Amino acid sequence: MEAVVPIALRPYRIEAPFAHGGRGTGPAAAPACLRRHLGGTARGRVAPERDAARFCRRLARRVAAAVAAGGPFLVLGGDHTIAVGTWAGAAGALGRPLGLLWIDAHLDAHDQASSPSGALHGMPVACLLGEGPRPLAALARGAVDPRRLVLLGVRSYEPPEWARLARRGVRVIGAGAVRRRGWGAVMAEVRARLRGGPWGLSLDVDALDPRQAPGVTTPVPGGLDAVRLARVLHGIGGEAGFVGMEVAELDPGRDRGGMTARAVARIVRAVFS
Numbered sequence: 001m002e003a004v005v006p007i008a009l010r011p012y013r014i015e016a017p018f019a020h021g022g023r024g025t026g027p028a029a030a031p032a033c034l035r036r037h038l039g040g041t042a043r044g045r046v047a048p049e050r051d052a053a054r055f056c057r058r059l060a061r062r063v064a065a066a067v068a069a070g071g072p073f074l075v076l077g078g079d080h081t082i083a084v085g086t087w088a089g090a091a092g093a094l095g096r097p098l099g100l101l102w103i104d105a106h107l108d109a110h111d112q113a114s115s116p117s118g119a120l121h122g123m124p125v126a127c128l129l130g131e132g133p134r135p136l137a138a139l140a141r142g143a144v145d146p147r148r149l150v151l152l153g154v155r156s157y158e159p160p161e162w163a164r165l166a167r168r169g170v171r172v173i174g175a176g177a178v179r180r181r182g183w184g185a186v187m188a189e190v191r192a193r194l195r196g197g198p199w200g201l202s203l204d205v206d207a208l209d210p211r212q213a214p215g216v217t218t219p220v221p222g223g224l225d226a227v228r229l230a231r232v233l234h235g236i237g238g239e240a241g242f243v244g245m246e247v248a249e250l251d252p253g254r255d256r257g258g259m260t261a262r263a264v265a266r267i268v269r270a271v272f273s
């Protein structure tokens with residue numbers, strides 16, 4: 001019998017240092033920080049600018065080029081606003097809506113009316129459903145199939161966000177549900193949801209427990225264990241339909257001794273193993 005040698009996938013790496021979607025601009029430094037932890041170089045870098053819709057349109061073109069080149073891609077943000085560009089670009093290149101596993105402490109499903117802060121990084125899921133603020137929603141409309149969208153690790157949200165996702169049939173699995181049901185059952189459900197076409201992975205670093213990953217803009221206690229998450233995502237980048245991954249909300253200025261960046265690098269390497 002032949003030994004099965006794991007083949008490390010080489011993702012098409014794109015740096016996306018947009019950080020005007022939240023308070024502070026800490027995540028702008030994340031791509032350079034992750035470059036040090038991951039090694040290697042990016043194939044593309046979207047130059048930073050203030051306007052979110054313009055940035056996301058340029059990111060979308062980069063991601064579309066990565067998909068056309070055969071992918072898979074790895075987008076390193078930036079705050080979570082970048083998701084509008086990442087998934088609009090991927091879906092546009094493929095010509096069909098995507099499934100999406102969205103790992104996050106928050107629902108990111110506000111619009112301007114419901115958001116207490118008005119921060120764009122709390123709105124990308126609404127935009128991907130075509131419902132958020134105008135220019136971003138128009139860019140992302142139709143990129144994601146709500147029935148194949150799963151939010152995982154959630155533990156902080158406002159009722160209007162919950163209502164929006166429930167109305168659109170989006171599945172939300174809280175961090176508490178992961179602990180109660182166990183990773184095996186949760187990942188079986190996630191895979192069943194994603195099945196049926198191309199799909200992607202969006203990792204908001206604040207999904208992780210702040211004791212292991214303090215380097216984020218909006219930490220919430222009670223998060224996912226980084227080591228377990230890396231284990232359950234090991235090799236998922238080689239599974240059928242996978243198109244790419246994005247990482248958002250790493251804030252190196254709030255990190256402690258690089259522990260958050262190391263946790264993220266471990267997860268990224270696992271996904272592309």
Ligand SMILES: [Mn+2]
Binds near residue numbers: 106249
């Ligand atoms: Mn987020």
